[in-house]
Amino acid sequence: MHVAIVSYHSVGAYDTGTVNEDKILSSILSGLGISHEVTVWSDRDLDWSRFSHLLIKSPWDYFDYYVDFLLWIAKIRALGIPVLNDLDTIQWNSSKEYLLEIASKGFPVVSGLILEKGSQPDLARIQEQVKGDTIVVKPLVSGGAKNTLRIPVSDWENQSARVAELLQAEDFLAQPYIPEVAEVGEYSVLFFNGQFSHAVLKTPAKADFRVQHYFGGTIQEIQPSAAMLDSCQRLMDTFGKDTLYGRGDGVEIEGVFHLMELELIEPYLFLALSEKAIPNYREALRKRLLE
Numbered sequence: 075m076h077v078a079i080v081s082y083h084s085v086g087a088y089d090t091g092t093v094n095e096d097k098i099l100s101s102i103l104s105g106l107g108i109s110h111e112v113t114v115w116s117d118r119d120l121d122w123s124r125f126s127h128l129l130i131k132s133p134w135d136y137f138d139y140y141v142d143f144l145l146w147i148a149k150i151r152a153l154g155i156p157v158l159n160d161l162d163t164i165q166w167n168s169s170k171e172y173l174l175e176i177a178s179k180g181f182p183v184v185s186g187l188i189l190e191k192g193s194q195p196d197l198a199r200i201q202e203q204v205k206g207d208t209i210v211v212k213p214l215v216s217g218g219a220k221n222t223l224r225i226p227v228s229d230w231e232n233q234s235a236r237v238a239e240l241l242q243a244e245d246f247l248a249q250p251y252i253p254e255v256a257e258v259g260e261y262s263v264l265f266f267n268g269q270f271s272h273a274v275l276k277t278p279a280k281a282d283f284r285v286q287h288y289f290g291g292t293i294q295e296i297q298p299s300a301a302m303l304d305s306c307q308r309l310m311d312t313f314g315k316d317t318l319y320g321r322g323d324g325v326e327i328e329g330v331f332h333l334m335e336l337e338l339i340e341p342y343l344f345l346a347l348s349e350k351a352i353p354n355y356r357e358a359l360r361k362r363l364l365e
Contacts, residue, residue, distance in 0.1 A: 075126045075127070076109045076111075076126050079100060079112045080113055082134050083116060084134075093346040095132065099129065102356045106363070116139060123155070127155065127363065129158050131340065133340050134217065136339075137213070143168070144165070163317060169214055169215050170335075172313075172336070173185045176333060182332040183332060184334045186203065186249035187204055188214060188246075188248075189237070189241055191245045192242065195211075195234050195248075197227070204249060208224060210224050211225060224251055225237075252332075255334075259325075261274070261296070263298055264351070265317075265320045267362070270307065272354070273296050273298045273302075273303075274293050274296060274348075275293070305324075305331040320337065321335075323335040343355065
């Protein structure tokens with residue numbers, strides 16, 4: 075057995091201020107006696123056939139090179155190497171279009187309306203699907219709050235040209251602005267092998283709405299309510315079957331958990347924040363790779 079921990083070539087854009095979870099995963103595998111190495115998904119010279127398994131951990135720039143990433147998925151699929159999480163799940167989860175699918179199944183989701191590449195943004199059409207006085211616009215394939223705009227409806231006329239400019243390059247998603255994110259924060263509920271492990275609350279910096287740590291957000295471990303945990307468990311049971319890891323991100327609106335992201339591709343796992351995280355991950359890896 076020789077395992078690839080699949081990461082990315084970091085230029086500091088998406089991992090500033092984080093604990094290096096590639097190293098933590100490496101130490102876990104070492105403790106289990108599993109041969110491994112950290113790899114870069116976009117390394118064109120790497121012979122992937124050398125590996126018995128691929129662990130998708132931190133390909134955090136996949137959305138910057140999405141066409142190449144899809145070609146890489148096809149290449150790995152053709153090799154037939156076992157991948158965790160599996161490649162069908164990775165590809166499905168790589169575009170936020172999956173949120174509309176989850177919403178169509180009746181789950182409470184902050185989904186929105188797809189704005190197609192090359193189209194002109196139409197406020198009236200957007201407001202048919204996106205209620206409220208503020209709209210959030212983000213790329214359909216994205217991460218790290220890249221090119222994410224918060225636009226008051228009252229200021230749409232001044233900002234629509236910027237949205238139209240962005241739409242020349244790619245598809246976008248228009249969503250309602252959720253004030254609970256700024257007021258309370260965004261919850262992340264983490265699972266290993268489909269079982270709850272730990273949870274955190276990510277709170278944005280004052281006067282911001284982006285919860286990512288590199289925008290000044292803070293993170294603390296929490297114990298999710300029974301209702302929140304039940305909602306996330308049902309999401310994982312339905313859409314994250316047979317996953318090694320999964321993270322449900324969302325907010326509580328009038329006591330109901332609403333999904334904002336179901337992270338099944340490359341979530342930060344907050345392994346250094348919870349005492350339960352590393353033991354739970356280790357046990358999940360042991361069952362997957364050694365039983």
